Amino acid sequence: MKAIMNEQRKKRLRNDALSCRIMDAEEAAKLICDGMVVGVSGFTPSGYPKAVPMAVAESAMKKKPEERPKLTLYTGASTGSELDGAWAKADIVKRRFPYQTNDALRERINRGEIAYADMHLSLFAQYVNFGYMPKIDVAIVEALAITEDGGIVPTSGLGNTPAFVRNADKVIVEINLLKPLSMEGMADIYAPTNPPSREPIPILRPNDRIGLPYIACGPEKIAAVVFTEMQDDSRLLSKPGEKELAISRHIIRFLEGEVEAKRMDRNLLPLQSGVGNVANAIFSGLADSDFDGLTCYTEVVQDSMLDLLRSGKVIMASTTAISPSPEMLPRFEAEMNFFRDKIILRPQEISNNPETARRLGVIAMNTAIEADIYGNVNSTHIMGSRIMNGIGGSGDFARNAALTIFCTLSTAKDGKISSIVPMVSHVDHTEHDVMVLVTEQGYADLRGLSPRERASCIIENCAHPAYREKLFDYFRRAAESTGGQTPHLLDEALSWHSRYMRTGSMLPA
16 A cells, blocks of 8 residues: 555655655645735635644644734635635734635634635736735645646636735645546646736637646745645535526526627527535536537536536636535546546636737626616625625626626525615626526526616616515605716615615514
8 A cells, every 4th residue: 555655645746856845734734924925726615725724723722812824815716714814713813815715714714814815716826926915925835736836736726826926935735635636637727927028918718828738936945844734615506496497497598699689609608606605506407408509718617517518519618717616516526537638727817818818809707796777786895884705707708808797696694685776785797797587586687788777777677576666766756856977866875785784674564
């Protein structure tokens, strides 16, 4: 068994000179000191380091609270409980960028204990490369292998890893022996140069490969190599319910109309989708549609997209992360030889790049927390104040897609909250960037409509019947009382949210 293990390690660590830097996670954790900026690999709990971050947290927990290190954490997007959760609970995160989903971390952010800046995901690597952000002291990267030249072969979540490795003083590499080596070759690492020398990204089709299958690093920068065997703390995905499937059917009906109008053919345009249950359900519905030969240019591949690749409905997917559910993960890894040439993993500054999304003509489908009657969308804040997760990549695609679709259930909290409101409590996507709004009630095609026309269309097609007349009443009174291009009764507009805060329900009295 030991001989087999050593042979496996030799296949993964191909630079002999780095063997002297092999250490356990606890020893590598000592490289992380108070005040440091730490950049980590991964994206939407996939491909992030686990053993070293856990060791950092465990070491901190042995100290008095006032003696624990305070760290700035850069990621691609969300990570798992071994990193975001463990570091938040150990109270060692001072600042966090640019997206998160962990409950413990979120709670501390909303209490003002962690300085969190929510950012467009396509921009963060650029901010780091331009020197706008504090310099990275240490990058911690999960890898399949290290090449003979010190290149890092990434696992299933690429995110901002190339930019972090390039800008870090030191790199700690976790070689995860549980990740199948057959994944090698999926990655396509391309790094734009900084202005004024920046050139166009040479992607003309979603399946274009333009870079290297590994992250250039060099052995001199690698300070530690840690062998691990840990799976990602991946998300459970619930089976799509009737409401989520209704949203999917409405989107398919809308897209069928686009084909009938000869604005696109049955292969559609490259598809992009956000993360979570609603996003997964949207792609599930495509399995029963007449669309075929589809492609994806997106940021995350979830279960339903893997199923579409298996069926041949989708012929390829470009992404920055593969995030199968715990149930799907073993099957996905067992079929790696099938998927390896059908999925391209790109850095998120490429997967989410506005220039590329506009050139390819992406169909962007993202989720909203709430939308107002004029088409403004809130995708980040609960009741205007409490951050949920972050804007993620939705803004990267929304403004630059050929078609921009936002989806939400028409109500929340067992019908006590209307997701269609007179005025959103926080704006992430203005009415100028929202083309189509979809709930389980129907869809509103907002292209070319004036604000007043948008209001009638959204209320009629997207609002829940329990709130529809109340919304129409608000709109009529606003138009009669204040008039204007976008009629509002400002005091009353936000009273919907304050009513819920007072009574626990937006339902009309």
